[in-house]
Amino acid sequence: MKRLNPSLIAGGVIVAVIVLMALVSFVWTPYDATLVSPASRLLEPSWSHWFGTDKFGRDILSQIMVGSRTTLFVGVVAVGVAAVIGVPLGILAAMVRRWPSEVIMRANDLLLAFPALLLAIMFGAVFGASTLTAMIAIGIASVPSFARVIRSGALQVMRTEYVLAARAAGRQPFPIALRHVLPNVTSLITVQASVSFAIAVLAEAALSFLGYGTPPPTPSWGRMLQESQEFLFSAPRLAIFPGIAIAIAVLGFNLLGDGLRDRFDPKLEDRR
Amino acid sequence: MPDIHDPEAPTAIRVVDLVRDYPRPRTSLLQPAPVVRALRGVSLEVKQGERFGIVGESGCGKSTLLRLIAALDRATSGHVIVEDTDITRLPECRLRSLRENLQLVFQDPMSSLDPRMRVRDIIAEPLVVQGHPASGQRVRELLEAVGLSADAGDRYPHQFSGGQRQRISIARALAPRPRILIADEPVSALDVSVRAQVLNLISDLVDELNLTLVFVSHDLSVVKHVCDRVAVMNAGQIVETGYTGDVYAAPQHPYTQRLVSAIPTLQRALSGATTADLLAKGESA
Numbered sequence: 001m002k003r004l005n006p007s008l009i010a011g012g013v014i015v016a017v018i019v020l021m022a023l024v025s026f027v028w029t030p031y032d033a034t035l036v037s038p039a040s041r042l043l044e045p046s047w048s049h050w051f052g053t054d055k056f057g058r059d060i061l062s063q064i065m066v067g068s069r070t071t072l073f074v075g076v077v078a079v080g081v082a083a084v085i086g087v088p089l090g091i092l093a094a095m096v097r098r099w100p101s102e103v104i105m106r107a108n109d110l111l112l113a114f115p116a117l118l119l120a121i122m123f124g125a126v127f128g129a130s131t132l133t134a135m136i137a138i139g140i141a142s143v144p145s146f147a148r149v150i151r152s153g154a155l156q157v158m159r160t161e162y163v164l165a166a167r168a169a170g171r172q173p174f175p176i177a178l179r180h181v182l183p184n185v186t187s188l189i190t191v192q193a194s195v196s197f198a199i200a201v202l203a204e205a206a207l208s209f210l211g212y213g214t215p216p217p218t219p220s221w222g223r224m225l226q227e228s229q230e231f232l233f234s235a236p237r238l239a240i241f242p243g244i245a246i247a248i249a250v251l252g253f254n255l256l257g258d259g260l261r262d263r264f265d266p267k268l269e270d271r272r
Numbered sequence: 273m274p275d276i277h278d279p280e281a282p283t284a285i286r287v288v289d290l291v292r293d294y295p296r297p298r299t300s301l302l303q304p305a306p307v308v309r310a311l312r313g314v315s316l317e318v319k320q321g322e323r324f325g326i327v328g329e330s331g332c333g334k335s336t337l338l339r340l341i342a343a344l345d346r347a348t349s350g351h352v353i354v355e356d357t358d359i360t361r362l363p364e365c366r367l368r369s370l371r372e373n374l375q376l377v378f379q380d381p382m383s384s385l386d387p388r389m390r391v392r393d394i395i396a397e398p399l400v401v402q403g404h405p406a407s408g409q410r411v412r413e414l415l416e417a418v419g420l421s422a423d424a425g426d427r428y429p430h431q432f433s434g435g436q437r438q439r440i441s442i443a444r445a446l447a448p449r450p451r452i453l454i455a456d457e458p459v460s461a462l463d464v465s466v467r468a469q470v471l472n473l474i475s476d477l478v479d480e481l482n483l484t485l486v487f488v489s490h491d492l493s494v495v496k497h498v499c500d501r502v503a504v505m506n507a508g509q510i511v512e513t514g515y516t517g518d519v520y521a522a523p524q525h526p527y528t529q530r531l532v533s534a535i536p537t538l539q540r541a542l543s544g545a546t547t548a549d550l551l552a553k554g555e556s557a
Contacts, residue, residue: 161379161383162383162384162386165384165444166386168371171397175401184386
């Protein structure tokens, strides 16, 4: 058993806390996160409202807790879309002949050159702003990085002698992809997924800030930031708490990705 | 020593004027892409039941030749005929009988077994692919035949040493009951201490199962130990073919003479010869 590395532990703990927070928010939050109460507008942090309240009197802690659901939903959808399209594309590009592979990878480069946020804003304009459209757009924008990473891993696997042995035994390309290539690139998929997760969280925050993400009243960390704009000087905590939440979440998923990479990378054989 | 084989025996593998060029990426817009000429017209014939060795230094085209014989790569020109079937341009779907009759053992025991599969599944793979019943019984038989315990099937390749992995590789190759076994430097990645064991295992199995063996190595002494006949390759061509004993005793081609003179012997070591002497002698020969 290999020693756990610090980034894997730190990342794992942060991600676990966010997941726990989202789960707890389904059964309990200090206040109803969407409850507007004009009497308690813009309260300072106190024992009754740990993080204070916003301009509608909603409890910030409750909003952050419920907002973590949006964050996780966003990550899962975006990474899901990216992996479901990107992984087969990457494996395909590694296994086909030279020029079809070139076509796939150049199309990939084209998409890579297209700004993810712009794509999401376009999707929002065409299909209506919602968390789901934004996330599908972010997912599509993350396809190229998946395809690239998986292709390079798959190319390495295709060069191994066990793939030659499988071919010599008469295995067809599709079963080789399924039985040999896919299992041997799962570590790459995991690493790429956690990194893409962090990017998706940040993108959702940016889109909600611009008004193309999660529509009100569903709590979202990005929209909390946007709503805090007018109070940036009078009540900076409105921006600070969701800002910290976003930063910690992104850091957590990045650390997890780094940790997983270190754990998987050095030598495949040392893994188990 | 293996006995010299009957020259009247039917041919197992016939290679005729085989050429394989690998195109390299273009270096200029105006000139055609340069090519690497891996094989430049190789011809050879392996009789059924023969143990045929191919020797030559790294990069001389040995592995390319093997891949073409196993239909894992496409020839630029020339023919490969295995058991009376010209396989050179057959589509994959018509290679079924080749896939059953010809199996390979690879050089690197680290990369020739899928790290994510249990040994049991690795050995059963050719059986499953070719639609044979892949019974646990057959896998146990094969493990036993290569000198591994039956419970080895439940473990993963990384839990074995290099020599043991090569045994697993051999078991996998023998699973579909092939008639031809191709071994690509099967012992060169192993510790000297286990080389002899693996060589003897291959040798015994080839006798027992009456296989045709094509054995590739860069090491002349290994080939001498295993093979009846040997072909010497240099720069994509076969420079000399003959019975192993003859080639050793009286090498004809200058390249073979150099190879033979480079085999370390006790006498030479005692007389204080160094690598420089070997090179000088090889060149003058």
